Amino acid sequence: MPTLNKIRTALSGTVTRKTRSTPVPPTDPRLARLRLALTAFFAMDGFLFAGWVVRIPAIKAHTGAGTGALGLALLGVSAGAVAFMMITGRLCRRFGSHAVTAASGAAMALSIVLPPLTHSATALGLVLLVFGAAYGSLNVAMNSAAVELIGALRRPVMPGFHAAFSLGGMLGAGLGGLIAGGLSPTVHLLLLALIGLLVAAVAGRSLLAHPAPAVPVAERRPAAERRTGPRRPGRLVxxxxxxxxxxxxxxxxxxxxGALHLSQDLAAGPGxxxxxxxxxxxxxxAGRLSGTAVVQRFGPARALIAGGTTATAGMLLGALAPSAWAACLGFAVAGLGLANIFPIAIARAGEAGGAGGVAVASTIGYGGMLLGPPVIGFLAEAFSLPLALTTVALLAAAAVVIAYGTRGAHHNERA
Structure with a gap:
């Protein structure tokens, strides 16, 4: 009888995959501690990145870079990120996503002090390669850790982690706006580095103290898919x-x-x-805090389509508005629309391919950041920055078309 059961199991394609540890119950308190530590890393990531972003105009003036040269220098962030993302996927498989998350968080905090120390666009681009490498590595590692935790929790909570990133970005940008006129970029980013190192030390210690929960990819797929075999995870990724x-x-x-458009085209002050x-x-x-409920209620495909449509309308307003405050309104609408698209896409890639899936999808995804700075910079020089920013609306609309055309690939799980 045991042999017959094994044969039936093999024929149905539901052979249990062995893991290095026993799956953790979703109510285990260790999961709550891991979730809190990962949330801290997501928030730190957004906080540090926004702190750098709001000082771009000051660093542009400090280096004397033109719009096109600045676009090429900013390419360093995306190039460094994309270059290290696939490497980070392999590091996560070798050393574990928790260890790589802690190390990458510390590296990002240290590298943020480099940009204001440069005196030319070339030097700025080189140090931004380092900053981008740490940023990309942290994003793959912490998203891989989040996918593992989501599998153990059995709830689509990825938008919540990305909400922490956005909250950190909001706080970092708000703080930057308050102190931009009183502190030099060097002092400002040094303070951010110290805060980042503190968070990496405290939250990283919690991650290293608790191994990643063992939830095999196959166990997270719907029963129908397990019976019929995988649905080309490479294509889905x-x-x-x-x-x-x-x-x-x-x-x-x-x-x-965004900040440069408001200051240069609409005569807005630093604040x-x-x-x-x-x-x-x-x-x-705000959009990501409600993202889990939205995905559970409407499913990922509808959430992607609605978000892309909203982002398209908002970015058109933000790029073409005649006043700074109208542009800010458009930016807010665009942010609401974009809120859950990236986390849903990365979470689905992780379900299809584990840490490798996160790495591949992140590498493709951050190719958008790789294309964005030079494309917008060159278009701004050839035409205008407002017109260049309308390409954001164009790609948001493209995301709607792709999501609608592949809506059958989204599993509408309701946890």
Whole structure:
């Protein structure tokens, strides 16, 4: 009888995959501690990145870079991130996502002090390669850890982690707007580095003290898929990566060019210019805090389609508005629309391919950030920055089309 059961199991394609540890019950208090530690890393990531973003105009003036040269220098962030993402996927498989998350968080905190020390666009681009490498590594590692934790919790809580990123971004941008006129970029980013190192030390210790919960990818797939075999996870990962690319382009554009658009094209002061990214981050935070409920209620496909449509309308307003405050309103609407697209795409890629799936989708997705800075910079020089920013709306619309065309690939799980 045991042999017959094994044969039936093999024929149905539901052979249990062995893992290095026993799956953790979703009510285990260790999961709550891991969730809190990961949330801290997501918040720190957004906080540090926003702190750098709001000082871009000051560093541009310090280096004397033109718009096109600045676009090429900013390319260093995306190039460094994309270059290290696939490497980080392998490191996560070798050393575990928790250890790589802790190390990458410390590296990002240290590297943020480098940009204001440069005196040319070339030097700025080189140090931004280092900063981007740490940023990309942290994003793959902590998203991989989040996917593992989501499998153990059995709830689609990825938007909540990305809400922490957005909240950190909002706080970082808000703080930057308050102190931009009183502190030099060097002192400002040094303070952020100290805060980042403190968070990495405390939250990293918690991650290292608790191993990642063992939830095999096969156990997270729906029963129908386990009976019929996998649905080409490589293809699904690439689809989700392409959706992430369209939206990462928008997030990167807002980070790199939003403040400059408000100050250069709409004559906003340092405070209002920083407020543009702050309201964008606030809207993303609000959208992501409700993201888990939205996905459970409507399913990931509908959430992606609605979000992309909203982002398209909001970014058109933000790019073409005649006043700074109207542009900020458009940025807020765009942030609300973009809020859950990237986390849904990365979570689905992780379900399809584990840490490797997160790495592949993140690499494709952050290709949007790789394309964004030079494309917008060159278009701004050839035409105007407002017109260049309308490409964000164009790609958000493309994400809607892709999500609608592949809606059958989304599993509408209701936890």
């Amino acid at each position: 690439c689809v989700f990566g392409l959706i992430a690319l369209c939206t990462a382009y928008g997030e990167g554009a807002m980070a790199d060019w 209002p210019a920083a407020a543009g990214y702050a309201v964008f981050a606030l809207a993303m935070t």
